[in-house]
Amino acid sequence: MGSASRQSLAAAVSQLAATTGVTITTGEQLLAAARAFDESAQLRAILGDPSVAPADKSALVARIMPGLEKPAAAVLDTIVASSWSNGGELVDGIEQVGIRAIARGEGHSATIESQLFSFARVVASDPELELTLGNKLAAAQGKAEVVDRLIGTKAVRATVVIVDHLVRSPRGRRIGEMLAAAADVVAAAGERRVATVTSAVPLSAAQQTRLAAALARQYGSDIQLNLVVDPTVVGGARVQLGGDVIDGTISARLAELKLQLAG
Structure with a gap:
């Protein structure tokens, strides 16, 4: 990340720590916002434009994500009001804070890291599965259904939510790389x-x-x-x-x- 993005990420992490009522749902909503922003270059351009007032950015986010609970809205307001080096790093920042919120909602359990690591090992040992989850042309919903069949009833909810998001929003990253990075974020949060x-x-x-x-x-x-x-x-x-x-x-x-x- 660029210098501006690192500072903005630190501010967002601090805002998350100061926000009460954070649950796994908070993280889910932040990850949903990351996917929504990733899908719209125009939206990323507006949110990354320093000439747009923070209040206007917050109002725009509220229109696009009308169901946000207060904790997620407070954190997201801090994120979009900050300066990011580019739109991609804005999305990366929302994703990292969303994963941190999920870890906090799960009580910062080390189980999440272990399950992410175990799933990464399963994927690495099965080329067909790795290809399926990494296929850029495959429908995001279809990949999410594969994840649900594999770990939906075996892993804690926090792990399932994180993996579901990653396969829906790879953004050019390999599945093993994403799982390892997510595990590091969860560990850092704890x-x-x-x-x-x-x-x-x-x-x-x-x-x-x-x-x-x-x-x-x-x-x-x-x-x-x-x-x-x-x-x-x-x-x-x-x-x-x-x-x-x-x-x-x-x-x-x-x-x-x-x-x-x-x-």
Whole structure:
């Protein structure tokens, strides 16, 4: 995001934190607004025009989204009154705040991150499903129905709402990328960070506890572990947290040794 958009996003997050009565429905309504704005270049242009008074923007949003509850309307008013680098980042900002509102409505449960991660793994392991959900020509409603069949009764409502939105509004993003980004937003809303741990065998509960505690000390925040079992790593573990990668797998050491011997 550009500098203006980052400042506006921070203001929107602060407004969300100060707003009372936030529920999952608040997040649903914000995500619906993001989709509506994304579908209209003219609307994005008006809302992004600094010469248009904030009151006029709020009135326009109220006409377009007449069913907004007070919490969603208050947050959306802050968003459209702020300056964004471009219309796309305005939509991105509404989406991020909407996901944060859903996380808050669900009590900032780490279950959401785990379920988003699990669904991403399912999609990655099924090329046909990935193609179906990522098909730009497929109807949004049809993709949403696929999501409902897969996780509608298995995941918490917050997870279903987030995934439903993402498949309806990909905006050029891959499904795995969207799910990972959404999990990071949920974690940040709960003042956590997400670490993906890949190991040859499942980690014991004690190992998970020790690893999470060590990462928490290093990064200064609670850590949500997403675990992947991959026999090809042979032994050890690979930890990815944002852009940081700690690769202590035997396969990585063997690869490094081969490079040294080849040199």
